[in-house]
Amino acid sequence: MSSQSLSQTAAEIDSAATEPAALHHPETVARQARPLRFITCGSVDDGKSTLIGRLLWDTKAVKEDQAATLRRDSTGKQNELGLPDFALLLDGLQAEREQGITIDVAYRYFSTDRRSFIVADTPGHVQYTRNMATGASTADLAVLLVDARAGILEQTRRHATIASLMGIRQFVLAVNKIDLADYDEARFRTISRDFREIALSLGVRQVTAIPVSALKGENIVMRGGEVMPWYGGPTLVETLEKATQRTGQTTGFRLPVQRVSRPGEGFRGYQGTVAGGSIKPGDSVVVLPSGVEANVKAIVTYDLVRNAAVAGDAITLVLDRPVDVARGDMIAAIDQRPQTGRAFNARLVALSPDGIVPGKRYWLKAGARRQRVMVRPTSALDLTSGNWDDASFLPVNGIGVVELDFEDTAIFDTYETNRETGAFILIDPESLNTVAGGMIDGKRSKSGRFDALPDADRATITLPARLLETFLKTEFARAHAGEIRVAGPEEVDGE
Amino acid sequence: MNVIEHGRGKPPLDPHLKALENEAIHIFREVAAEFERPVMLYSIGKDSSVLLHLALKAFHPGKLPFPLVHIDTGWKFPEMIAFRDQVVARHGLDLIAHTNPEGLRDNVTPFSHGSARYTDIMKTQALKQALDIGRYDAAFGGARRDEEASRAKERIYSFRTPDHAWDPRNQRPELWSIHNGMIHPGESVRAFPLSNWTEVDIWRYIQAERIELVPLYFAERRKVVERDGMLILAEDKRLELLPDEQVREEMVRFRTLGCFPLTGAVRSQATTLDEVIEELEIATVSERQGRAIDRDQSGSMEKKKREGYF
Structure with missing residues (x-):
């Protein structure tokens, strides 16, 4: 990991995290960061359960009575190091234990002196893309696991694609079972190089590759220096301790209003969690969708009347004048407003067996705002080739680009700029199930195109005509379809 | 207001x-x-x-x-x-x-x-x-x-x-x-x-926010009896002792609280919040270990x- 890619959050903890992890001293200092959330991607064969089990075991997150339950369940199944079968520790539901597979997202907790961690443990098979998307939605980082003997597989590319799609910009490649590959440095280098190419093609530059043996505990929490003298990089836990967090600071102030508090005469506060930027008394804000403007009078919390609040804070905001604000409205910075409109483009992951049906009306929920929406898929991602092909229906686990049409005003930022205000779920109006998770790409103007960009801000590239089709099927081109103007030799202006 | x-x-x-x-x-x-x-x-x-x-x-x-x-x-x-x-x-x-x-x-x-x-x-x-x-x-x-x-x-x-x-x-x-x-x-x-x-x-949050707790969470000399590997509080008249059981006084506290006949105490000297947290951070068994109802079957x-x- 290059020091240049560390954000402020990481820089703050960086000074504390340069020494190897020391675990569980009772007199720990207050943790200096919020929990790092990460997702693990890989299959049973790659040793994913062993890896997570090892993390929990070596950070002492597994207690003796839990280990004893494992021993009782596992009918003597232990590995050669005398450790319990970690998969049993992780697969909490009886159905899973019986089938020997992980069917859902499970959350695990462990901590070191420096930081605490929340792991979303998700299954690896294609049919569980939706579970992976769920786990990835809140993750700051993805740990991708490969078997050193097998190298990069199709599923590695698939997992990396889903993780990047869900907004994860930091990858750790754990090259596992390196002990079974004779601790071969050349093998590790080849796999890392192949993976970096995949990551770069997805726009992810922050990649740390680590040779590990989860079974033997090498380079997970403890160093594997003796058997891998050629590796001088960080262990997995050191990498996680130094990882950065997305702060949602790239947009101005955002407060999706959850509820209006009117406990008595004279007090009217707007309660919600700051979803971007910061705020202090005296700042000017706009209430959306109404567009009414006001100034912040006070930020009320149970503890203190505060003089500032930042992204992530659950607050009660008091404005300086009586304005009409309801649940589902957004209070935003007056000079950095989100996009408002009735037509947006988005990418979706279909979560329900029914898929996403063109022209069907769904409920869309974003923050505290719930409204009717018509959804029309236009293309779908082929996870094997990485191409975006034309499509009008998304089956379960399908990932696609869709057009959203609202009956009233919708308020969004792009997912790229704000993961809180750029994300939404779709709810089926009959079953009331959550049937999709979506990420806003941008607003669509009435003509069906993105808002036009002035020519002064445009640049031109040319490429051989035979490459054009390939280029237009890339994720980048699809995500920016409305901004790209295609002109052939005949000067055809099309999309 | x-x-x-x-x-x-x-x-x-x-x-x-x-x-x-x-x-x-x-x-x-x-x-x-x-x-x-x-x-x-x-x-x-x-x-x-x-x-x-x-x-x-x-x-x-x-x-x-x-x-x-x-x-x-x-x-x-x-x-x-x-x-x-x-x-x-x-x-x-x-x-x-x-x-x-x-x-x-x-x-x-x-x-x-x-x-x-x-x-x-x-x-x-x-x-x-x-x-x-x-x-x-x-x-x-x-x-x-x-x-x-x-x-x-x-x-x-x-x-x-x-x-x-x-x-x-x-x-x-x-x-x-x-x-x-x-x-x-x-x-x-x-x-x-x-x-x-x-x-x-x-526990850290309780400490930081100074939240009040039932005193049973802190160690004190209490009357207990050992039953099925658990230390049961023996202060309620309704608890009938089995023939070979003996009530002892011990320094104990509770990590979780439920129904007294089903909740095991742990031997502990932790009488303050700081001591409870210190004890917890070096603990090698989970808190639900003291709960009989979790152990009926896996x-x-x-x-x-x-x-x-x-």
Whole structure:
């Protein structure tokens, strides 16, 4: 990991995290960061359960009575190091234990002196893309696991694609079972190089590759220096301790209003969690969708009347004048407003067996705002080739680009700029199930195109005509379809 | 209206606890806004104490927009009931205590019916009755994912059928911090604001926020008897000693609080919060080790949850 890619959050903890992890001293200092959330991607064969089990075991997150339950369940199944079968520790539901597979997202907790961690443990098979998307939605980082003997597989590319799609910009490649590959440095280098190419093609530059043996505990929490003298990089836990967090600071102030508090005469506060930027008394804000403007009078919390609040804070905001604000409205910075409109483009992951049906009306929920929406898929991602092909229906686990049409005003930022205000779920109006998770790409103007960009801000590239089709099927081109103007030799202006 | 400030002179929370607090407050507000008849399950223990504290924060400067329900089996530690009544009075809470009337009539006790049937009748069935009587469509609980294997897969909004059953194979996905609170008539959710907290987080938060607890959490010389490998408190007249059992006085405390005949004490010298936390950070057994009801059989928490338990 290059020091240049560390954000402020990481820089703050960086000074504390340069020494190897020391675990569980009772007199720990207050943790200096919020929990790092990460997702693990890989299959049973790659040793994913062993890896997570090892993390929990070596950070002492597994207690003796839990280990004893494992021993009782596992009918003597232990590995050669005398450790319990970690998969049993992780697969909490009886159905899973019986089938020997992980069917859902499970959350695990462990901590070191420096930081605490929340792991979303998700299954690896294609049919569980939706579970992976769920786990990835809140993750700051993805740990991708490969078997050193097998190298990069199709599923590695698939997992990396889903993780990047869900907004994860930091990858750790754990090259596992390196002990079974004779601790071969050349093998590790080849796999890392192949993976970096995949990551770069997805726009992810922050990649740390680590040779590990989860079974033997090498380079997970403890160093594997003796058997891998050629590796001088960080262990997995050191990498996680130094990882950065997305702060949602790239947009101005955002407060999706959850509820209006009117406990008595004279007090009217707007309660919600700051979803971007910061705020202090005296700042000017706009209430959306109404567009009414006001100034912040006070930020009320149970503890203190505060003089500032930042992204992530659950607050009660008091404005300086009586304005009409309801649940589902957004209070935003007056000079950095989100996009408002009735037509947006988005990418979706279909979560329900029914898929996403063109022209069907769904409920869309974003923050505290719930409204009717018509959804029309236009293309779908082929996870094997990485191409975006034309499509009008998304089956379960399908990932696609869709057009959203609202009956009233919708308020969004792009997912790229704000993961809180750029994300939404779709709810089926009959079953009331959550049937999709979506990420806003941008607003669509009435003509069906993105808002036009002035020519002064445009640049031109040319490429051989035979490459054009390939280029237009890339994720980048699809995500920016409305901004790209295609002109052939005949000067055809099309999309 | 004057806004009261509770935090004078208290150092700010570290970012880790602050993040957990923010998340819990967000969940409280979302459920209160989206459901018609929310209620909070209050069990008097440390997790419930944290849960209540967070609820007071979430709705400040207003009062809690929902009542509390306490499922009273009749076999709770007497100190718990006294503490409960103090808390209710101090915060002006609307608390409903419910005991299963049939269980009471049939004199169902942990001794006469065994822990599994007793728990089902006096806790699970009683809880369902209380929820049905109040027609509550959302119930806050203090369960944490780190407590037990099946809870690791529990959602923040846990959907329950009209019979209060939990189907782990058919849960709604939860992405980002967007919660789907839409339900059909008769269905309900259990909402868990403490999902992402660990036991250490709970204790650190209690310390940082100076939250009051039932004194049973701190070590004291107490009368105990050893039964089935557990140290049972021997202060209640209803506890009948078996022939070879002897009451001893020992320095003990409790890591979790339930019904006294089913909750094991741990030998401990930790009389203060600092000492409890220190003890916890070097502990090698989990807190649920002292709970008899988890040990009936492997997977028994999942089984109870399917039947409507928290």
